[in-house]
Structures are given as structure tokens and as C-alpha cells.
Amino acid sequence: MKLVIDNLSKTYANGVKALQNVSLEIPTGMFGLLGPNGAGKSTLMRTIATLQDADEGKILLGDINVQTNKHSLRKVLGYLPQQFGLYPKISAEMLLHHFAVLKGIAHAGERKELVGALLQKTNLYDARKRHLGGFSGGMKQRFGIAQALLNSPKLLIVDEPTAGLDPKERNRFHNLLSEIAENIIVVLSTHIVDDVRELCTQMAIINQGQVVLKGNPLKLMEGLQGKVYQKTINPSELKSYITHYNVINDKRFLGKPRIQIISDVPPGDGFLAIDTSLEAVYFSQINHQN
Ligand code: ADP
16 A cells, blocks of 8 residues: 655645645655654645645545545544644543544444553553543653554554653654554654654655655665764854855754764865764755755
């Protein structure tokens, strides 16, 4: 099964071009959609999830035309939106049962088995009687995944799921997504480069509504091998370096700007070659655009 996005465009009423001719082919496995805030990620996620319409273009999941057959798509879709509300005074187990009823799983025995299995899968079984209001951010996200898996989806969309999670919870959440992506298409939208580096076999970078790069993260990194150089400079020199070099990053390190540049030839001038990284790939694209 493949998710095909073909020439999708969306302009909001205020004139913002949130998507401009976006085309992607997304196979089974984990696909990362990476981009800064405002890039158009949520617009794309919501459009795939049939929650809003594009102005132009087509989306196909296998042979389902997503725009003309929303009902069929929803039956095989799991969606974890960027923000979702939970009833704070209900236990995880009860709310999952409730969602299962809403999703049409009418047989009580089948429901019990499914809810139990999903609580186990998301590592929430021991907390199943606890009220959701007392859950940590990571537990809430895992509950969100449990509810998204109730209908055994063929496509799971997760929008910025690791924002605000501590490192341990993030790892746990990554492992869960990886396991799920063994069998279905998982589209992960994020502005966190490490999420994509650690998880995704295919990715796209989106900026200002346009896909600026797509492919396998390791291959994309190989494309920059030997071209990334680094140097620590004084703050007052930054402007001049930005004028003279293709600076992709100026993150401060121990109080001083440590700039990274891309150069096809060794720049000299005290720069040292460093290993390429997905962060370098990302910033090389994002800075080009801005
Ligand atoms: P991301 O998820 O990458 O942060 P969004 O898809 O939320 O990006 O937003 C893309 C652009 O569209 C932004 O400039 C945002 O302000 C704008 N936008 C999003 N939703 C709406 C809306 N309902 N009406 C008008 N503009 C919107």
C-alpha cells in the first residue's frame, strides 16, 4: 500500500499559501515530514486526514481517492492530532472502551480484548484505572496512539507528537511508533530533526508550503559528506561570516557562535571539516529558502 500525494495546493482565505504543489509518495514504514513552524505540516496532515479540503491536487491511499471517498479513508485511518482534549476524570480503560464503542466495535468481549491489548502495547496497562487528568505528557500521547489504533488503521498520522516529552518518554514513544510502522504507513510530522533521524526511512523537508527536499535520510546526509565545516568565532564576526560563507547554523557553544558552513572546497580560514548530519541537511534547505 502506498500513500500518493499529487500536486496538492491550499491557500487560506487570508492569502497564506500553506501548500504549493506538494507531491509525495509514501510507502509502508515511517515517513518523516520535517519543517519549521508555519511550514504547512498540519495543513497537509489535516488534509490527508479528511478534516479539510485542498484547493487543487489529489491524494490516494492505495485505490482510495481520499477527497472523493472520505468515508472509506476514515475507516482505515488513525490520527493523533497536534492537540487533543481528554476527559480528565475518566480512567484510560473506560475512555478507550468508550472510543471503541464509537468506532463501532459492538461486541463486548471483542472490545475488552482489543482495549486490553492496546493498553499493553502502549505500556499503559498498569495505569489503566488511573484518571487521564493525572497522566504525564508522554502517557497522554501513548493514550492518543492507543485510541488511534482502535480501528486497526492502514495509515497512522501523528502530528508533532514528541513536543514537550522528556527524553525517556520520547524514546518510549519512538519505539512504539517504530513497532507500529513495521506493518502500516506512519506519517510523522515534526520540527524536531532528531525524531526523523532516529525513526524514518523516508522523509521530506517542507518549508513555506513547498517540498524542498525528499528521500532517504542517510542518502540525503551522504550528499553533504565532506562539505560541512565548522568554526567557533567571536559574536562580532558573525555578520561578516554570514556575508562571505554559506552559513547554515550559528548555534552558540559555551557562549560563542559556533558556525557551520557548506562549501564544495576546503575554505581554510581556520574551518575544520566535520561529519555531515541530518541537522546540516535540514538547515541547508531551510536557510536557502529564508
Ligand atoms: P505547521 O503545522 O508546519 O506549523 P500550518 O499548516 O499550521 O504549519 O500552517 C501553515 C501556514 O498556514 C501558516 O502560515 C499558518 O499561519 C497558516 N494557517 C494555518 N491554518 C490557517 C487557517 N485556518 N487560516 C489561515 N491561515 C492558516
